[in-house]
Amino acid sequence: MRFESPDTIEQAIGLLNTCEGTSRVLAGGTDVLVQLRLALVEPELIVDIKHIAGMRDITAEDGGFRIGAAVSGAEMGEHADLVALWPGVVEAMELIGSTQVQGRATLAGNLCNASPAADSVPAMVAANAVATIVGPNGTRECPVADIPVSPSKTSLTKGEVITSIYLPARPDNSGDAYLRFIPRTEMDIAVSSAGVSLTINCDGVVTQARVSLGAVAPTVLVVEDASSAIIGTKLEDAAIATLQAACSAACNPIDDKRGTVEFRTKTAGVMAKRAALIAYSRAGGSK
Amino acid sequence: MVTEYKEGSVGAEFNKREFKVVGTRPPRPDGVDKVTGRALFGADFTAPGMLHATVLRSPHAHARIVSIDTSGALAMDGVKAVVTSEDFVKQTSSGNQDTLDNCMARGKVFYDGHAIVAVAATSVKIANAALKLIKVEYEILPHETDVDAAMLDSAPVLHEGRKFRNIPEGNNANVSGYWEFGHGDMDEGFAKADIVIERSFKTAATHQGYIEPHATLATMGPDGRGEIWVCTQGQFMVRDLAAAFVGIEASQLRVTASEIGGGFGGKTTVYLEPVALALAKKSGRPVKMVMTREEVFRASGPTTSSSTDVKIGMTKDGRITAGQAKLRYQGGAFPNITAMLGAMTAFASYDLEAVQTQAWNVLTNRPKQAAYRAPGAPMAIYTVESVVDELCQKLGLDPLEVRLLNAAKKGTLSSYGPTFDEIGLVATLEAAKAHPHYAAPLGPNQGRGVSCGFWFNFAGNTSVSMNINEDGTVAVIEGNPDIGGSRASISMMAAEELGIPLEKVRTIVADTNAIGFNDVTDGSRVTFAVGLATIKAARAAIQNMCGRAAQIWGIDADAVDWVDGAAVPTGHNAGDFPPMSLAKIAADSAKTGGPIAGHFEVNADGAGVSFGVHLVDVEVDPETGFTEIKRYTVFQDAGKAIHPDYVEGQMQGGAVQGIGWALNEEYIYGEDGKLQNAGFLDYRIPVASDLPMIDAVILEIPNPGHPYGVRGVGETGIVPPLAAVANGVSHAAGVRMTELPMSPPRILAAIDGAK
Amino acid sequence: MSKIHVSTSINGDAVEYLCEPEETLLDVLRNRVGLTGAKEGCGSGDCGACSVALDGRLVCSCLVLAAEAEGKTVSTVEGIAEGENLHVLQQKLLDHAALQCGICTPGILIASKALLEKNPDPTETEVRYWLAGNLCRCTGYDKIIRAVMDAAAEMRGA
Numbered sequence A: 001m002r003f004e005s006p007d008t009i010e011q012a013i014g015l016l017n018t019c020e021g022t023s024r025v026l027a028g029g030t031d032v033l034v035q036l037r038l039a040l041v042e043p044e045l046i047v048d049i050k051h052i053a054g055m056r057d058i059t060a061e062d063g064g065f066r067i068g069a070a071v072s073g074a075e076m077g078e079h080a081d082l083v084a085l086w087p088g089v090v091e092a093m094e095l096i097g098s099t100q101v102q103g104r105a106t107l108a109g110n111l112c113n114a115s116p117a118a119d120s121v122p123a124m125v126a127a128n129a130v131a132t133i134v135g136p137n138g139t140r141e142c143p144v145a146d147i148p149v150s151p152s153k154t155s156l157t158k159g160e161v162i163t164s165i166y167l168p169a170r171p172d173n174s175g176d177a178y179l180r181f182i183p184r185t186e187m188d189i190a191v192s193s194a195g196v197s198l199t200i201n202c203d204g205v206v207t208q209a210r211v212s213l214g215a216v217a218p219t220v221l222v223v224e225d226a227s228s229a230i231i232g233t234k235l236e237d238a239a240i241a242t243l244q245a246a247c248s249a250a251c252n253p254i255d256d257k258r259g260t261v262e263f264r265t266k267t268a269g270v271m272a273k274r275a276a277l278i279a280y281s282r283a284g285g286s287k
Numbered sequence B: 001m002v003t004e005y006k007e008g009s010v011g012a013e014f015n016k017r018e019f020k021v022v023g024t025r026p027p028r029p030d031g032v033d034k035v036t037g038r039a040l041f042g043a044d045f046t047a048p049g050m051l052h053a054t055v056l057r058s059p060h061a062h063a064r065i066v067s068i069d070t071s072g073a074l075a076m077d078g079v080k081a082v083v084t085s086e087d088f089v090k091q092t093s094s095g096n097q098d099t100l101d102n103c104m105a106r107g108k109v110f111y112d113g114h115a116i117v118a119v120a121a122t123s124v125k126i127a128n129a130a131l132k133l134i135k136v137e138y139e140i141l142p143h144e145t146d147v148d149a150a151m152l153d154s155a156p157v158l159h160e161g162r163k164f165r166n167i168p169e170g171n172n173a174n175v176s177g178y179w180e181f182g183h184g185d186m187d188e189g190f191a192k193a194d195i196v197i198e199r200s201f202k203t204a205a206t207h208q209g210y211i212e213p214h215a216t217l218a219t220m221g222p223d224g225r226g227e228i229w230v231c232t233q234g235q236f237m238v239r240d241l242a243a244a245f246v247g248i249e250a251s252q253l254r255v256t257a258s259e260i261g262g263g264f265g266g267k268t269t270v271y272l273e274p275v276a277l278a279l280a281k282k283s284g285r286p287v288k289m290v291m292t293r294e295e296v297f298r299a300s301g302p303t304t305s306s307s308t309d310v311k312i313g314m315t316k317d318g319r320i321t322a323g324q325a326k327l328r329y330q331g332g333a334f335p336n337i338t339a340m341l342g343a344m345t346a347f348a349s350y351d352l353e354a355v356q357t358q359a360w361n362v363l364t365n366r367p368k369q370a371a372y373r374a375p376g377a378p379m380a381i382y383t384v385e386s387v388v389d390e391l392c393q394k395l396g397l398d399p400l401e402v403r404l405l406n407a408a409k410k411g412t413l414s415s416y417g418p419t420f421d422e423i424g425l426v427a428t429l430e431a432a433k434a435h436p437h438y439a440a441p442l443g444p445n446q447g448r449g450v451s452c453g454f455w456f457n458f459a460g461n462t463s464v465s466m467n468i469n470e471d472g473t474v475a476v477i478e479g480n481p482d483i484g485g486s487r488a489s490i491s492m493m494a495a496e497e498l499g500i501p502l503e504k505v506r507t508i509v510a511d512t513n514a515i516g517f518n519d520v521t522d523g524s525r526v527t528f529a530v531g532l533a534t535i536k537a538a539r540a541a542i543q544n545m546c547g548r549a550a551q552i553w554g555i556d557a558d559a560v561d562w563v564d565g566a567a568v569p570t571g572h573n574a575g576d577f578p579p580m581s582l583a584k585i586a587a588d589s590a591k592t593g594g595p596i597a598g599h600f601e602v603n604a605d606g607a608g609v610s611f612g613v614h615l616v617d618v619e620v621d622p623e624t625g626f627t628e629i630k631r632y633t634v635f636q637d638a639g640k641a642i643h644p645d646y647v648e649g650q651m652q653g654g655a656v657q658g659i660g661w662a663l664n665e666e667y668i669y670g671e672d673g674k675l676q677n678a679g680f681l682d683y684r685i686p687v688a689s690d691l692p693m694i695d696a697v698i699l700e701i702p703n704p705g706h707p708y709g710v711r712g713v714g715e716t717g718i719v720p721p722l723a724a725v726a727n728g729v730s731h732a733a734g735v736r737m738t739e740l741p742m743s744p745p746r747i748l749a750a751i752d753g754a755k
Numbered sequence C: 001m002s003k004i005h006v007s008t009s010i011n012g013d014a015v016e017y018l019c020e021p022e023e024t025l026l027d028v029l030r031n032r033v034g035l036t037g038a039k040e041g042c043g044s045g046d047c048g049a050c051s052v053a054l055d056g057r058l059v060c061s062c063l064v065l066a067a068e069a070e071g072k073t074v075s076t077v078e079g080i081a082e083g084e085n086l087h088v089l090q091q092k093l094l095d096h097a098a099l100q101c102g103i104c105t106p107g108i109l110i111a112s113k114a115l116l117e118k119n120p121d122p123t124e125t126e127v128r129y130w131l132a133g134n135l136c137r138c139t140g141y142d143k144i145i146r147a148v149m150d151a152a153a154e155m156r157g158a
C-alpha cells in the first residue's frame, strides 16, 4: 500500500487515475480504516485529500453553504450559520458515530461509502444537496441523490473525487429535520431513518416538502407521496397519518441482524412523522 | 449509601467493632498509574527479539479437519514457528483436554472461529500473510447453534462416541450434563395453589465484554524454563494449564499477571497462553499474542444461552406453594456446569415447601462458554422472577410484599440443599420497600420492575504473605489479580488489623513463584478470602511482634497485647511499659531475631451467600419498542463494605451489564452457523447515554464466616436486572415479555401482537 | 515498500518516526513511540479506549493513519498530568472511584478533557452523550459521570 497526501486536486486525480489496482480516497478515514482493519479492502493506493486547498472550508455561497469534502462533522456543528440554515443536515451528520468519529467523519465520505444506512444522506437528499465532482474529464455537478447506486457503489467513475457539497439557499419559513431509529441512544447504525425538509407560508400551510428515507432500501428513497401528503396542509393529524403510511408503503427493506422487514417498515413511518413535526416547528409552524 | 444493620445477634456483635480504616473511601493504590497511562496491561508488555503470533481460525461451524498443510507459511520470510494441536501434550483429565482442544482444534472444528493453527513471525503483518498460505482441507458437517434444536434426535452430534456421566435415558448424545435439585411434594404443592402459571422463556448468549482483549507474552529457553506475562484472572490457573499443555513442570513456568482490563469471569481460562508458550518453545524467542476484538467475540467464551420452562403456584394471599423449573442451557461445544448452577439458584430466594429444578447442558456449535458473573443464575432467576411478577400482577398483590412473605431467611432449607445461615434477603427487601424509589409516581408508558437475586459466593485456595519492613511499613503479597480495586480493600484490612495508617501498607499481586497457590479471581472471592487470609497473616505478624516486645521488656509473650498498632502490656501486673509501636519493633527487629513476617494459607469456606433486590423504572415507546431506563436502584447485602465505593461500583457495573443483557446484547448466528455481530458496533453493550445514575444502597448483614463480616459482592449485582427490566417492560408495554434480549423489534412485535 | 517518515509533536515533544503506510497512529504510539497509555479495545472506532487529541481535536487513534500525523500535534493520556501534579480530571476520577479495571480510563480522560475545553459547564446529559463513544464495561458509568461533572465544577471555580 502507498500513502499520498497531495496538495492539489489535480495531483490527487492524477494519482487515482493512474493507479492500476484498488485505490481509496481518504477523507476522515472512519470507513476506510475500518475496512483496512477488517481486510475488506487491500488498496494499493490511499490518497489523503485533507491537504488540498478548500477541502476543509465551509463557505457561504448564494445564500447557501459549500462544504469542503474534508470538513468534519464536528466542524459543521461548530458553524453557527450553517446550523441555522440546515439544522437537519447538521444533526444528521452529528448523529454519525461518537464524538471521536465526529472529529474526522465527513459528509462526502458518508455519501461515498454508499451505505444504505448512511445518516447524512437522507438529510442531504431532502435538502436537495448537490455534490461538486472533479475528475480526469473536468468538473461536474451531481445531485447527492444520484451518487449512491447500490450498497457500497457510487456513480463516481475512476479518478473522480467529490470536492464539496453544496447546501442551497432556502426561502424564509423553512425547516428540516432528520431522525433515525437505533436500539441504543448512540453508537449504532440506523435501522430506519427519515429526513424531511419543508417550507410553510405565513398561514402555516406547507408549500414545499421533500421526504426521504434511509436504511429501508438499497439506496436512499425519496417519497413523493409523503411530500404531497403534507403539501397544502398544516400537518393536521390526517395529513401526518397519510405521510406516515406513504413512507411505510415506500419501504423495501431487508431482514438482518439490525432489524426485521416489519420493524423497519413500521419505524420508518414513525421517524418520518416525527421528523416532519420537528421540521414544521423549525420552519416556524405551530401546532 | 450504606445502611447499617441494627437487629440480629450476629449483626449486633459485629457492629460492636469500631473500624478505623474499613468502611472509609480512600483513593486506590493503583489509581495514579491508571490515570496517567503508566499501568501495564496485557498488551503493553514487550521483550527483546519478540515475535508476533496470529491464529488461523475455522470459517466453518462444524467440520472435520482432513488435513493441514503449513509448508507455505513456514517457507515465508520472517516466519519462525508454526503450531497445531500436534504440538501439545495429550491430557489425562477430560476437562483439561477440552480446554486444550478449545485452544487448538484437534481433528474437528466445533465452531466459527475455532483456532486451528498459530504462526509466529517477525511482525503481525507477516504472520497474517502466512496464515493465508496455510491449506486446511475440511469435511463440512451439519451444525446446530440452538439449544432446543441441539437436543432433538435429528441434531448433528458434536462428540461422537463420547459418554457423559449421569445422563438419563431419552436424551440425545449432545446432552453432556443433567442435574436435579429440590425437596417436597410437587403435586401436593400445586394442589394447594389458587393460581398456577406456567411459562417458557429464552435468553440469548451474551459476552462478558471486557474492553481489554486477551493478550499474552511468553518466553521459553532451551533449558525448558518459561515465563508468561498475561492479563488473566488467575496466574496459577494459567501456569498449571499452560505447563501441562506444553509438557513442563509447574516450577519451570513463572506466570505474572499484568493489570487486567476487565474479566467478569471471561479470563478464568486459557486461550492464547499455551499457544504462545508452544511457539516460544519452538522458535526460541519471546512470542506476543493479542486477540482482535473480532477474535474475542468469535473465540473466547460468552455465557450460555438458555431455554426454560417454569411453573409456580400461589395462594390468593401470595404464598408460593410450589415452584418447578426445567432449564436447558447450551454453552458451546464442550461440557460445562452452568446449567447446574442455574438449577441451584433459580428458587434460592424463596422459602418453599415444594420445589424442583432440573437442568440439562447441551453441546452446540458455538464457542466454549466461559464464566460470566454469577454463571447460570441471571437467566434462571429471570424466569422465576418473571413468573412471580406475573402471579402478583394477576392476583393484584404488591411484588415486594409477596417476596417478603416468601423470602428465604436464617434456617430456611434452600432449594439447592443447604440450610441458610444469617442472610440478608429480608433486610434487603425491606430497604427496597422503604426507599422513595418504590413510592415514586410513574408517567405514561412507564413501568416499574422488581426482582430479587442471589449468588453463592466462593472462597477457595488462598495464600497471603505480609512483610513488616524495618521502616515500619508493610508489604502485603497476594496472588489474585485485582479486577476492581481489591488491592485497596486488602491494604485496608491489613491496616485495620495491624492498627497502622493505610499509607503504610502496600499490596502487590505476585507471580506464581513468589507466593503460594491461589484459585483464580472468581466467585466474588477476593475481598472475602484474600481479606480473610490477610487478617490472619496480620494476626500471625502481630503475634510475632508481641513476642519481640516481650523480649525487649523481659516479660512473658502472653502478657503482651496489640492495641492501636502497638504492643502493650496486658495490665499493670505484666509491667509498666509505654506502648511499643509497630515501627519501633520493626526498627529493632534485627536485634530481636531478624525480619518479621506473617503468612496464611487456607482452602477457605464460609463465603456467605449474598442477596440483592433491584428496582427499575422503564419507559417503552409504543411506536418503536425502544426502552429507556428512567431510574434504577440496587439494594445489596455486602456483609461488610470494606471500601464502599468499590462495593457500589460492583453493584452498579453488575446492574448495567444486566441491563445490556435484558435489552440489547446477544450473539446472533446466521443460518450458516457464523457469528454475525463480532464487534462492539452490533454487539450492543450499554453506552453512557443509555443510562441514568445507578443508585446503590449497601446493606450490611455480617457474614459469620469472615472476621469482619465480609460477603462477596462482585456477582449478585448482575442477577436481578434481567427480570427487573423484563417486569418493568412487561408492565409498561402491557404485554408479558418472555425472551431476552428485549430488543426494540421484539418489543414492538409483542405490542402489535397483543393488540 | 518503503517506510514513511513522519515528524510530529507528541505531548509537546518533537517526535519523528518511520511507519508503514497501513499502520495506525495507535499502532505507532504503542509499538514505535513506546506510549502504551492509549489502549486498543476494538481497533474499529467503537470503544474509545484509543482516544487522543489530534491538533486539539478528539479522535480515535485507531482510525487515523500514522502517516496522517505529519506536522500535527498529538496529545495522549501520558501528557495530561503536569510533572507531579495530576490534572483535576485525573484527581476527580480517583476521588470518585471512577475506575475499576482502568482500561477505559485513558480514553475517558482524553475525551472528557476535550469536552471541558469546549464546554466548561456541561449537563449530565451532555457528558453522557459526549462520552457515548467511550465504552466502560466495569462501572456502569455512574461514578465516571459524577467525576467529570465534579471536575467541571472545580475547574469553573478555579
Ligand SMILES: Cc1cc2nc3c(=O)[nH]c(=O)nc-3n(C[C@H](O)[C@H](O)[C@H](O)COP(=O)(O)OP(=O)(O)OC[C@H]3O[C@@H](n4cnc5c(N)ncnc54)[C@H](O)[C@@H]3O)c2cc1C
Binding pocket: A024, A025, A026, A027, A028, A029, A030, A031, A032, A033, A034, A049, A069, A095, A096, A097, A098, A101, A104, A105, A106, A107, A108, A109, A110, A111, A112, A113, A117, A118, A119, A120, A156, A160, A161, A162, A163, A187, A188, A189, A190, C044, C045, C046
Ligand atoms: C464507530 C463508528 C460509528 C459509525 N457510525 C455511523 C453512523 O451512525 N451513521 C453513519 O452513517 N455512518 C457511521 N459510521 C461510518 C462513517 O463514520 C461515516 O460513513 C463517515 O461519514 C465517513 O466519512 P469519512 O470522511 O470518515 O470517510 P472515509 O472513510 O474517509 O471514506 C469513506 C469512503 O468514501 C470515499 N471517499 C471519501 N471522501 C471522498 C471524496 N471526497 N470523493 C470520493 N470518494 C470519497 C472513500 O474512498 C471511502 O470509500 C461509523 C463509523 C464508525 C467507525
Ligand code: FES
Binding pocket: C039, C040, C041, C042, C043, C044, C045, C046, C047, C048, C049, C050, C051, C060, C061, C062, C063
Ligand atoms: S481501539 Fe480505537 S475505538 Fe476501540
Ligand code: FES
Binding pocket: B211, B261, B262, C098, C099, C100, C101, C102, C103, C104, C105, C135, C136, C137, C138, C139
Ligand atoms: S473501568 Fe473497566 S472498562 Fe471502564
